[in-house]
Amino acid sequence: MGLVPTQRPLPLDQVLVGDCIAAMNALPASSVDCVFADPPYNLQLGEAGLLRPDQSRVDAVDDDWDKFATFEAYDAFTRDWLAACRRVMKPNATLWVIGSYHNIFRVGSALQDLGYWILNDIVWRKANPMPNFRGKRFTNAHETLIWASRSAESKGYTFHYDALKGGNEDLQMRSDWFIPLCTGEERLKDVEGHKVHPTQKPEALLARSLMAATNPGDVVLDPFFGTGTTGAVAKRLGRRFIGIEREATYAKAAMERIAAVQPLSKAALMVAPTKRAEPRVPFLSVIEAGHIRPGEIVTDERRRFRATVRPDGQLDNGLVIGSIHKIGALVQGLPACNGWTFWHVERAGKPVVIDSYRAGLRQAMANG
Amino acid sequence: MGLVPTQRPLPLDQVLVGDCIAAMNALPASSVDCVFADPPYNLQLGEAGLLRPDQSRVDAVDDDWDKFATFEAYDAFTRDWLAACRRVMKPNATLWVIGSYHNIFRVGSALQDLGYWILNDIVWRKANPMPNFRGKRFTNAHETLIWASRSAESKGYTFHYDALKGGNEDLQMRSDWFIPLCTGEERLKDVEGHKVHPTQKPEALLARSLMAATNPGDVVLDPFFGTGTTGAVAKRLGRRFIGIEREATYAKAAMERIAAVQPLSKAALMVAPTKRAEPRVPFLSVIEAGHIRPGEIVTDERRRFRATVRPDGQLDNGLVIGSIHKIGALVQGLPACNGWTFWHVERAGKPVVIDSYRAGLRQAMANG
DNA sequence: TAACATAATGAATCTAAGA
DNA sequence: CTCTTAGATTCATTATGTT
Numbered sequence: 001m002g003l004v005p006t007q008r009p010l011p012l013d014q015v016l017v018g019d020c021i022a023a024m025n026a027l028p029a030s031s032v033d034c035v036f037a038d039p040p041y042n043l044q045l046g047e048a049g050l051l052r053p054d055q056s057r058v059d060a061v062d063d064d065w066d067k068f069a070t071f072e073a074y075d076a077f078t079r080d081w082l083a084a085c086r087r088v089m090k091p092n093a094t095l096w097v098i099g100s101y102h103n104i105f106r107v108g109s110a111l112q113d114l115g116y117w118i119l120n121d122i123v124w125r126k127a128n129p130m131p132n133f134r135g136k137r138f139t140n141a142h143e144t145l146i147w148a149s150r151s152a153e154s155k156g157y158t159f160h161y162d163a164l165k166g167g168n169e170d171l172q173m174r175s176d177w178f179i180p181l182c183t184g185e186e187r188l189k190d191v192e193g194h195k196v197h198p199t200q201k202p203e204a205l206l207a208r209s210l211m212a213a214t215n216p217g218d219v220v221l222d223p224f225f226g227t228g229t230t231g232a233v234a235k236r237l238g239r240r241f242i243g244i245e246r247e248a249t250y251a252k253a254a255m256e257r258i259a260a261v262q263p264l265s266k267a268a269l270m271v272a273p274t275k276r277a278e279p280r281v282p283f284l285s286v287i288e289a290g291h292i293r294p295g296e297i298v299t300d301e302r303r304r305f306r307a308t309v310r311p312d313g314q315l316d317n318g319l320v321i322g323s324i325h326k327i328g329a330l331v332q333g334l335p336a337c338n339g340w341t342f343w344h345v346e347r348a349g350k351p352v353v354i355d356s357y358r359a360g361l362r363q364a365m366a367n368g
Numbered sequence: 369m370g371l372v373p374t375q376r377p378l379p380l381d382q383v384l385v386g387d388c389i390a391a392m393n394a395l396p397a398s399s400v401d402c403v404f405a406d407p408p409y410n411l412q413l414g415e416a417g418l419l420r421p422d423q424s425r426v427d428a429v430d431d432d433w434d435k436f437a438t439f440e441a442y443d444a445f446t447r448d449w450l451a452a453c454r455r456v457m458k459p460n461a462t463l464w465v466i467g468s469y470h471n472i473f474r475v476g477s478a479l480q481d482l483g484y485w486i487l488n489d490i491v492w493r494k495a496n497p498m499p500n501f502r503g504k505r506f507t508n509a510h511e512t513l514i515w516a517s518r519s520a521e522s523k524g525y526t527f528h529y530d531a532l533k534g535g536n537e538d539l540q541m542r543s544d545w546f547i548p549l550c551t552g553e554e555r556l557k558d559v560e561g562h563k564v565h566p567t568q569k570p571e572a573l574l575a576r577s578l579m580a581a582t583n584p585g586d587v588v589l590d591p592f593f594g595t596g597t598t599g600a601v602a603k604r605l606g607r608r609f610i611g612i613e614r615e616a617t618y619a620k621a622a623m624e625r626i627a628a629v630q631p632l633s634k635a636a637l638m639v640a641p642t643k644r645a646e647p648r649v650p651f652l653s654v655i656e657a658g659h660i661r662p663g664e665i666v667t668d669e670r671r672r673f674r675a676t677v678r679p680d681g682q683l684d685n686g687l688v689i690g691s692i693h694k695i696g697a698l699v700q701g702l703p704a705c706n707g708w709t710f711w712h713v714e715r716a717g718k719p720v721v722i723d724s725y726r727a728g729l730r731q732a733m734a735n736g
Numbered sequence: 737t738a739a740c741a742t743a744a745t746g747a748a749t750c751t752a753a754g755a
Numbered sequence: 756c757t758c759t760t761a762g763a764t765t766c767a768t769t770a771t772g773t774t
Contacts (some may be wrong), residue, residue: 044749052745053764055702061747071480101489101514102749105480108473112439120506121469123491125544126746131765132540134750135529138488138515138580139766141542143747146469147506161503172500174509176493176544181746184769193770199747212506284535288547288572295636310636311605312528312579313535321640323534364495365546486749523751529764539766643763644752693761706762 010219013235013258015243015251020223023244024084032242033158033218035085035095036209036230038201040066041103042074052133061198065246071106078103078110081223086114088221092156094119094213097146098201104144116148119157120175124205127180145205147213158213173212179204188227188253196253197227206233214239228254235261279365281358283324283339284313291357298324298343301351305331307343315343324354378587381603381626383611383619388591391612392452400610401526401586403453403463404577404598406569407446409471439474446471446478449591454482456589460524462487462581466513466569476514484516487525488543492573495548515581526581530642541580547572556595556621564621565595574601582607584637596622603629606637647733649726651692651707652681659725666692666711669719673699675711683711692722 010031016023043061050058068074085095095116097107111118122145129141149157164173182202190196206229214220216238222230225243227250234241235258245251286292287309294311307315307327315327322330324339332342340358344351378399384391453463463484465475479486490513497509517525532541550570558564574597582588584606590598593611595618602609603626613619654660655677662679675683675695683695690698692707700710708726712719 041747042749043747045747046749050748050750051703051764054743055704056744058748058750059745066747100747100749101476101486102747104489105473105476105514108469109477112473118469119504120508121472121512122506123493123510123544125491128746128767129542130746130748131767132748132750133764134748135540135764136527136750137748138490138532139540139542140488140748142489142491142544144489144512159504164506172503172507174497174507176491176510180768183746183767187746195746280537280539282536282541284576285546287535288575294632308636310535311575311632312531314531314640316635321531321534321638323538325538326534361546364548520749648753648761691761704762706764708762 011242012219012240013231013242015225015228015231015245015254017245017248017251019246020244021080021084024081024088024221024223027088027221027242029087030090031219032088032221033090033093034210034214034220035089035093036206036220036222037081037085037095037097038199038222038224038226039078039081039097039099039103039107040068040224041100042066042068042106043100043102050133058130058133059198063198074103075106075110078107079114082107082110082114082116085221085223086116086150089150091150092154092158094147094149094154094157096209096213097148098124098143098205099146100140100143104146108146111146111148115151117150117152117154118146118148120147121145122147122209123176125176125178127178128183129181145209147209158215158218160212164208164212177205177208179208182229188257197250200227201229203229203233203236206230207237210234210237210239225254226250228258231258232261236264238263279362281361281365282313283354285361285365286354286357287311287313289357289361292345292354296345298345298354299351300331300342301344301353303351307331315339379610380587380608381599381610383593383596383599383613383622385613385616385619387614388612389448389452392449392456392589392591395456395589395610397455398458399587400456400589401458401461402578402582402588403457403461404574404588404590405449405453405463405465406567406590406592406594407449407465407467407471407475408592409442409467442471443474443478446475447482450475450478450482450484453589453591454484454518457518459518460522460526462515462517462522462525464513464515464577464581466492466511466573468508468511472512472514479514479516483519485518485520485522486514486516488515489513490515491544493544493546495546496551497549513577515577526583526586528580528639530640532580545573545576547576550597556625565618568595569597571597571601571604574598575605578602578605578607583639584634593622594618596626599626600629603631606631606634646730649729649733650681651722653729654722654725655679655681657725657729660713660722664713666713666722667719668696668699668710669712669721671719675699683707 043066045060099107124143126141129139132139179202182200187200188196210233219240220234221242223244225245231241231243292309294309296309297306298309299306307317310316314321315324317327317331324343325337328337328339328342340355343354467475492511494509497507500507547570550568555568556564578601587608588602589610591612593613599609599611660677662677664677665674666677667674675685678684682689683692685695685699692711693705696705696707696710708723711722
């Protein structure tokens with residue numbers, strides 16, 4: 001590198017169409033304040049395709065850009081783009097990467113190998129994830145973001161601790177974020193009503209990341225720009241962006257989308273916390289918290305019906321095993337029952353409704 | 369199996385004191401049903417620099433070679449113990465590993481490189497995490513578990529889908545678990561009131577993992593046994609354990625702790641039979657038992673489709689003869705159909721699903 | 737129009753037994 | 756080994772259609 005000749009100006013608020021590594025290598029070193037990257041996940045899906053219980057087909061991400069022959073090939077790709085990012089990052093810049101269990105461990109390792117310094121891993125808890133249709137695994141209800149500084153010596157990175165805390169009911173912002181999927185109006189669709197991009201991210205996710213780790217006027221680079229969520233949020237928040245996208249159709253959709261975005265006033269940037277429905281509390285959590293012991297007997301208030309609490313959070317009435325709701329309905333011969341208000345445990349000789357153990361857990365679960 | 373030469377019995381419900389890799393290599397291959405591992409991560413950053421695995425300080429944190437060597441040593445260690453685990457795992461065994469952003473990416477990558485197949489990554493959301501005192505990062509409010517099968521071909525792993533669902537408001541259990549930290553009574557303390565082990569995991573975390581992925585009587589191996597949470601929970605849940613721990617003081621504390629654990633009753637641990645596990649009933653048996661007569665008309669619930677019951681247990685829709693499933697799929701134009709839940713017969717003017725005749729026959733088959 | 741019912745869909749590593 | 760068949764399997768939200 002050596003001498004830096006007449007430096008070209010940064011291509012701000014634009015989308016560069018082409019390979020992200022080449023495009024980044026054409027940018028001057030130490031020139032961006034933040035990177036947000038949503039690289040291919042390398043899903044490795046089977047040939048057969050997946051059917052829902054209603055026999056409709058799941059629209060899987062089977063695009064060519066997500067296919068890598070081996071982990072080695074994926075690792076090489078990952079190292080290359082991460083290294084290119086690191087070169088253009090200012091010394092105190094930070095980088096966000098999002099991924100799932102398919103790829104995030106490769107990405108995290110590569111980050112560390114290249115000298116990045118992990119500040120947090122963040123869990124995006126999806127409000128409405130796709131279920132596991134075959135019942136063979138836990139519902140894959142989250143994705144992971146890694147937030148890293150350029151190196152362990154980058155102590156002066158931006159983090160708006162107080163703003164985040166103020167927007168989080170004066171509690172420190174935790175590493176688990178509860179945010180809905182990108183659907184509805186926000187999801188870009190073509191004239192036929194099909195989604196333009198298979199993996200468009202919600203703006204709320206980008207907004208929280210960029211609010212936390214950048215200042216107004218900062219330059220945010222996105223090497224996998226897609227349909228430009230990063231650009232749209234950057235513009236709205238008064239940040240600048242540089243997008244790089246290989247597919248011209250995505251790039252075009254992104255620029256049209258961003259053109260329609262209105263930047264927010266400073267006052268509007270102080271976002272009110274999102275209202276959430278009360279979180280569901282699994283009955284298993286009441287047992288795990290020690291309020292009710294496995295093997296205990298639950299009864300209705302007048303002790304006409306009884307069942308035994310199992311360690312898995314189900315009830316056993318001697319004939320059938322099922323949820324508090326199912327067994328409650330069964331013993332009464334009703335089609336449905338709210339087990340929380342129906343079942344009681346004995347405490348100091350008196351029946352205590354199990355619903356009384358829910359409130360505390362709800363409060364604790366609501367954070368994040 | 370063929371001939372099995374004088375095989376040493378497994379050291380069940382014991383703690384082996386020593387190096388976990390040597391201890392595992394002394395166990396017979398394909399002998400455990402599940403592994404739960406809470407490995408050390410010595411990649412800890414000090415406030416002012418990097419520590420080597422032996423806790424000596426790395427002077428020049430910008431020394432790339434030294435940094436690389438540290439990760440490399442950790443990776444080699446990780447590969448070794450994961451490979452040793454894989455050898456002693458039965459073909460359908462699964463493995464759990466827990467870690468934080470310091471080490472989980474190394475572990476996940478090593479897993480994949482060794483041929484394990486990741487089934488889920490699970491987020492343990494802590495109810496009461498340690499706050500971030502300096503306000504420079506998000507509160508680190510979670511840890512990550514990886515759940516993996518021995519290989520992509522291990523399709524027969526244990527997963528108690530229905531039990532988990534029943535304890536979770538009749539909804540699929542998600543990949544984000546909300547569980548309190550290990551504190552209070554549960555936390556092991558020495559005579560001076562200091563915690564015995566720095567990273568004792570909550571029993572609820574182990575209980576959910578082991579209930580999900582093992583059956584009563586299964587053998588659970590924990591190569592980093594510590595103060596024996598895995599053993600305590602395994603005993604309580606009627607599973608067997610093999611613990612391996614390098615520090616004799618931890619091993620001793622673990623055995624004392626486990627000795628005090630009362631196992632739950634067999635009845636409480638009984639696994640309810642799932643639909644998948646129930647014996648198959650030929651539709652012909654329903655006819656033979658007289659529940660449905662040959663020549664009767666079957667319809668879907670809303671009577672849009674119809675077919676005739678043949679004496680051989682097949683259906684005839686006027687054009688094609690085939691199984692209840694095949695004809696069900698055919699009339700709907702779907703690739704597949706569960707004929708048991710699709711077809712109905714008329715009884716007292718109302719449609720009755722033919723599946724309702726299976727339960728009685730199953731009962732009879734079980735008794736006969 | 738309002739209320740209600742039905743259909744669609746989201747980064748998915750998603751079956752098991754028997755011939 | 757492959758091929759065939761039985762039959763088990765979904766949650767939250769948005770979009771669309773019907774009464």
